[in-house]
Structure formats: C-alpha cells, structure tokens
Amino acid sequence: MGAGTSTSLFAEGGAGTLRLLMYLAAALVLMVADHRGGHLDRVRQLAGQAMDPLYWLAAAPARAVRAVNTNLSTRLELAARNEALARELLLANARLHRLGAVQQENRRLRALLGGMEQHELSVQLATLLDIDLDPFRHRVVLDSGSRDGVRPGLAIVDATGVMGQVVAVSASTSTAILVSDPNHAVPVQVRRSGVRTIAFGTGRTDQLLLPNIPPSADVRVGDELVTSGLGGTFPPGFPVGRLAELAPDDTGLFMVGKAEPAAALNRSGEVLLVWTGDATTAGPPASGGADAAPTGVDAAPADAAAEPAIADEQPSP
Amino acid sequence: MTRDRTRPGLFPASIAIALLLGLLPFPEAAAAFKPYWLALVLTYWLMEAPERASLGVAFLVGLLGDLVYGTLLGEQALRLTMLAFIVLRFRARLRFFPLWQQALAVLVLLANDRVVVVMVRGFTGEGLPPWEFWLSPLPGALLWPWLFLLLDDLRLRTRERA
Numbered sequence: 001m002g003a004g005t006s007t008s009l010f011a012e013g014g015a016g017t018l019r020l021l022m023y024l025a026a027a028l029v030l031m032v033a034d035h036r037g038g039h040l041d042r043v044r045q046l047a048g049q050a051m052d053p054l055y056w057l058a059a060a061p062a063r064a065v066r067a068v069n070t071n072l073s074t075r076l077e078l079a080a081r082n083e084a085l086a087r088e089l090l091l092a093n094a095r096l097h098r099l100g101a102v103q104q105e106n107r108r109l110r111a112l113l114g115g116m117e118q119h120e121l122s123v124q125l126a127t128l129l130d131i132d133l134d135p136f137r138h139r140v141v142l143d144s145g146s147r148d149g150v151r152p153g154l155a156i157v158d159a160t161g162v163m164g165q166v167v168a169v170s171a172s173t174s175t176a177i178l179v180s181d182p183n184h185a186v187p188v189q190v191r192r193s194g195v196r197t198i199a200f201g202t203g204r205t206d207q208l209l210l211p212n213i214p215p216s217a218d219v220r221v222g223d224e225l226v227t228s229g230l231g232g233t234f235p236p237g238f239p240v241g242r243l244a245e246l247a248p249d250d251t252g253l254f255m256v257g258k259a260e261p262a263a264a265l266n267r268s269g270e271v272l273l274v275w276t277g278d279a280t281t282a283g284p285p286a287s288g289g290a291d292a293a294p295t296g297v298d299a300a301p302a303d304a305a306a307e308p309a310i311a312d313e314q315p316s317p
Numbered sequence: 318m319t320r321d322r323t324r325p326g327l328f329p330a331s332i333a334i335a336l337l338l339g340l341l342p343f344p345e346a347a348a349a350f351k352p353y354w355l356a357l358v359l360t361y362w363l364m365e366a367p368e369r370a371s372l373g374v375a376f377l378v379g380l381l382g383d384l385v386y387g388t389l390l391g392e393q394a395l396r397l398t399m400l401a402f403i404v405l406r407f408r409a410r411l412r413f414f415p416l417w418q419q420a421l422a423v424l425v426l427l428a429n430d431r432v433v434v435v436m437v438r439g440f441t442g443e444g445l446p447p448w449e450f451w452l453s454p455l456p457g458a459l460l461w462p463w464l465f466l467l468l469d470d471l472r473l474r475t476r477e478r479a
Contacts, residue, residue, distance in 0.1 A: 131340040
C-alpha cells in the first residue's frame, strides 16, 4: 500500500498502532479517574490558577468593546439611563420595605409556632467573563474565585431568576454550570400549587425539561416554577422558569413539561452568588441531639444579626 | 529529510493562540459555527513538521485543552490523539493534495472528531447533542486553506530570519 510504505519512510514522528493504543488507554484511564470520584480535582485546581491569565486575555476584547461603548455613549443617554435606574431603584425599595415588614411578621409567627428558623441569605456580586468554553456545554466563567470566598455549590442568580451553580473554583476565577446544561437539574416547586418536581437542562438556553409529573398533579401551562430548596444547593423561592408546554409522555403514565428559563442565560453581565447564611446547617442535620438544641436556640439572635448581610456584603470589583 | 530550521517558538505560540481563539465568545446565533481551532493548528503541524508534533505532543496539547475548556480530563487528549494518528497515517498523501482537497480531508477529520465527542459524552451520561452540533466541521474546513497559507508563510519567514 502506498500510504504504508511512505509512513515507514517518514516514520520518525511515530504513528504506530501500539503507541496509539497506549495513548488512548492513558486518555481513558484519565477520563475514568476524572469522571468517577474526582481524583483529579487537585490537579484541576492547580492548573486553574495557571489558566487565569489566559481567561483574562480571552475576555479582553469583549472588555475593550464594552469600555469603548461606555466612552462613546452620550451624556444624554447616560442621563436617561440614570433616571430610569433611579426610578427602578425607588420601586424596588418600596417593595423591599413592604417585604421587610412581612418578613418581621413571618419571623414572629414562626417563633410563635416554634418552627424551624429560616436562614438568611447572603449574596455576593460577581461578573461573568466573556469567554465561551464550549457552545454545547453550558458553562460560564466568573471573575471571582476562592480568594473571594467562592466555593463549589454556590447558587448563581441574576435579576430575573436562577442561572446555575458553581462547580469548580480556582484562586481568582470559578466555573459554573447553567441550569440549561444537559447535566444539570434543579429541584423546583410550582408556586401556585406547591407541586414539587425536578427541572433538567436540555442543552438549549430557552428550554428546561420536567419529566415525570404525575397526571393527577395540579400543574398547568403558564405556572411559575420556583426553587423548592430541597437538596440544599438552591435557596427556596427563586424563580426558575414558566411552564410553556405540558404533554403526556410515551407511556402515558406521566406528564412531561417544558419550561422557559426565567434567567437570561446569555452568558454575560453581572450575577449574584447566593447561599443560605449558615452553610453548616444547610446540609443534613448534624448528629448528636445535645448539639442541635443550643444552635436552635441561638438561631434567632444570630439571624437578627445576619439580617443586614445582604446590605453589608461588599460587591466584589 | 531536511531538518526544519523554524524557530522553536512558533509551535507553542500557535497552540496558545488556538487555545485563546477557542475561548473567544461567538454571538449566540453563530455559536455552533465555532471551529475547533486547536485541531486545525495541530493538523497543520502534524502535516508539515511531524518532528515537532507527534502522537505524544497531540496527547499533551489535548490535556492542555481539557484544562482550559474544563472538559473531562482526557477527552480532548483522546480526540486529538485519534486525529493525529489519522493525519500521520495519511500524511504523505495529504501533503500533496491541492488545498481544496486538503480542506475536504479536514472536513472529514473534524466530522470524525465530532463522532468521537458524542461517543465519549454518551459514555459519561450526556444525551445526544442538538443537530447544530454537527455544523462545526464546516467552518473548520472553510478556514483550513487560509490557516494553512498563514502558518506556512509565518514558518518560512521565521526560517529565513533564523
């Protein structure tokens, strides 16, 4: 064969089948090690620090475009935007005051009932870097990392809804998976009826999938979906999407819903990192009843102190 | 075979630029058309300077890609090793193809790469990607002649100066 003889002539680069198999085996071992158990997290974290300047460089053009845009926008435009924002802020503040009153009342009622104390939310501002890891995997890169207190599992929200959660963190950047990624799922609740289910990503930014809804469940097209708080990653009550379609599945035993995500998943702009105030109590209950009681008693004053957390949190630059 | 007297800096520089280009965001509507820069640049070096780029180098470049793009560690290493193997096998023929025929070969290579991606991600439990997923080899093949001419020019230039 022509190709065979010529490769033997120029074989110094080496494309032997044996070597190919060796490298393929090595790649397979790596993938299995990375996929199962995450033995390579440490490697990733170290390498992530080396990647930070690369991410910074790749985001530079978009940053420059934005800077030019800001510089070129006229005084008039800026004044108009300023006015619009001020109006929005006024409305939001008014709503917030009303919510504050409701929250006070809620806390009092909860205390009367002796129910579980709800944990306050802490938030931190972060910016999405304008880089694209892979158009078919819905991942984004944030400009804050472990240095700013980001850790895997933090939920990300924007002004309109839940965006996703942090999966990997390096010193000054972190990677997050969006709710639309096919590997992602959010525990959700129908706001109107309280029916709980799970919303899976579909790989499309405009659609979430809700399989396995019982036909008897009180779910209608147009229903608003919010996070249920089950699982502990996403704090309860954040909008996830709106049910756009509901149809029986192939077996006819369950309904399959399709929802439009509430958040703008276009991978740019500013986002909020959200977590429930006390991360240690968000998980499964701690062992030892003696331990649990004092923290329960403490929770009320601790929560009162934590209340300004939202206002106090300095937005990271 | 004549020794390549290219300055050693061009190969790592081109790989670094390919990595950067891969990170640049595309507009939402054209996101599917993002070419696999790393594979294109690596193919050039495999074809023109195989003493610089071997299977092992392809593997290492792939690992680098995995770290940068956050894919499963080993995924791109596997993809690029397979690509390198095919290119090296048919190198003698590919080199003397006219550019447009080379572009067709690159199209097939990249399409094969997509199949490997679907296989790997299938094993890790991801479903089938949307149909736009298969569009990416097209811009890659269209870019190939220009990339080839550019890199060839750069390589010859650095050689003359050296």
